[in-house]
Amino acid sequence: MTQTTITRTKRGFFGWVFLTLFMAFQAFMIWMIFINVGAVSEVSADCGITDTSGACAAGAAIGGGLIAVFGWFIWIIGTIILGLFAMLTRGNKHVTTTA
Numbered sequence: 001m002t003q004t005t006i007t008r009t010k011r012g013f014f015g016w017v018f019l020t021l022f023m024a025f026q027a028f029m030i031w032m033i034f035i036n037v038g039a040v041s042e043v044s045a046d047c048g049i050t051d052t053s054g055a056c057a058a059g060a061a062i063g064g065g066l067i068a069v070f071g072w073f074i075w076i077i078g079t080i081i082l083g084l085f086a087m088l089t090r091g092n093k094h095v096t097t098t099a
Helices: 013-050 055-088
Strands: 006-011 093-099
Touching: 013 055
Parallel strands: none
Antiparallel strands: 006 093
């Protein structure tokens, strides 16, 4: 005799809201990485035209690194908070056992 157990969870309204917010936050943070890299490369390219000492390019790289670290901090904190809300609002577990 074989038993099959099927486990499903049904999300409510707030479960879908928090899951959507979580996914949108992840997409936004990935998009911000590309924005940061593009801005640093643009500033570094402009530095080569106006400043020949290299200090401008070094400053652009340091500033881009600081912004990246701050962005990662925000990303980690936001992921933890929204991830907890997404996990805690996933709904009741429905278990179906068939013989």
